[in-house]
Amino acid sequence: MSQAAQNTILVTGGAGYIGSHTCKALAAAGYKPVSYDNLIYGHPWAARWGPLEVGDLADRNRLNAVFERFRPAAVMHFAAYAYVGESMNDPGKYYRNNVVGTLSLLEAMRDHDVGQIVFSSTCATYGVPEQELIAEDHPQRPINPYGASKLMVERMLQDFGKAHGLRAIVLRYFNAAGADPDGEIGEAHDPETHLIPLVLDAAAGRRPAVTIFGDDYATTDGTCIRDYIHVTDLAQAHVLGLRALELGAASAAYNLGNGQGFSVRDVVAYAERVTGRPVPTRTGARRPGDPLRLVGSAARIQEELGWRPVHSDLETIIETAWRWSNRGDNSFG
Ligand code: UFG
Secondary structure, X not given: OOOOEEEEEEEEOOOOHHHHHHHHHHHHOXXXXXXXXXXXXXXXXXXXXOOEEEOOOOOHHHHHHHHHHHOEEEEEXXXXXXXXXXXXXXHHHHHHHHHHHHHHHHHHHHHOOOOEEEEEEEHHHOEOOOOOOEOOOOOOEOOOHHHHHHHHHHHHHHHHHHHHOOEEEEEEEOEEEOOOOOOOOOOOOOOOOOHHHHHXXXXXXXXXXXXXXXXXXXXXXXXXXXXXXXXXXXXXXXXXXXHHHHOOOOOEEEEEOOOOOEEHHHHHHHHHHHHOOOOOEEEEOOOOOOOOEEOEOOHHHHHHHOOOOOOOOHHHHHHHHHHHHOOOOOOOO
16 A cells, blocks of 8 residues: 555545634645535635645445545544434434545545544533533433444444554544634634524624523523634634544543633624624523533643633634624635
8 A cells, every 4th residue: 555645634524614624724834725625504705725625435346446546644524414303303314424435435445545634523422411521521411413433433433442552542522613713714614503693693693682591500600601712713723633643642531621611602792892783682492401500620631632722712702703704705616
């Protein structure tokens, strides 16, 4: 088998929100990201830092051809469906794409002797929190199929590690938010379900109001609490994870959060301040599958990999997302 191209990284989901920001960080760090994306949710204009190979994880022939052509030294695996609500109604879609699709990827990696992967996992693998600040050793008992699908992949990575020597850095994100501070890329989901872009749409008058999903939770203002982390800080953590693998690190799982919780109403208040505009709200029913509070400790990745979030204060998150949401036209490219 021919030698791997040391700085080439295969990025599944590289045309998606977090994947594209990570491709930018990889390019800035001297790597060549090759995006592999089926474009169901990704956007061709977001894959700006290297080649885009259109394909599905389930398509082994296509994956094999891409591995043979680019000979990546490692994989970063973002491609997944990530709508919690949809996963409750259509679990098969999540298990097929996120679990079976990943199995196809791991077998292709095994067949092409690619032994390093950075994997996008989620705080949704923890389920209902038993601690104020969730650490990596918190029990993993997901309460929705999306979280369960990611946990199954974590397990597959362990088993492929034992059997084939695969080393994996698993990153469990809390709530990814914000946009590239240079304004080159940002969040563009369709449908958009995430709180911050919806709040900003309401501030801009692009939608009449944002619905608060339940205000009867046992929190100070009755709304759910989340830990928002800037997508550019997340991207940087992937580069650090990759470097650790290159230096021979053993497999490990890390939380990526801020350790600070904000309620839905806090987010609305911050958005009003940052934008200088009112955000009309109405109160609706709780959303099934939503835990009341998800706040994580990222102490482990700070200590072991030296990760430091620099954009993750809520003002910066909202301010970068606001600039992106007002770009006028996202049909770049
Ligand atoms: N929310 C509203 N109204 C809305 C949208 C959201 O009140 O219109 C609330 C939600 O109930 C939740 C908070 O705002 O309390 C944040 O919701 P998001 O949909 O923005 O994000 P989630 O907390 O649902 O994120 C979860 C997991 C992530 C996972 C993501 C996948 O925490 O790990 O779902 O979409 F990646």
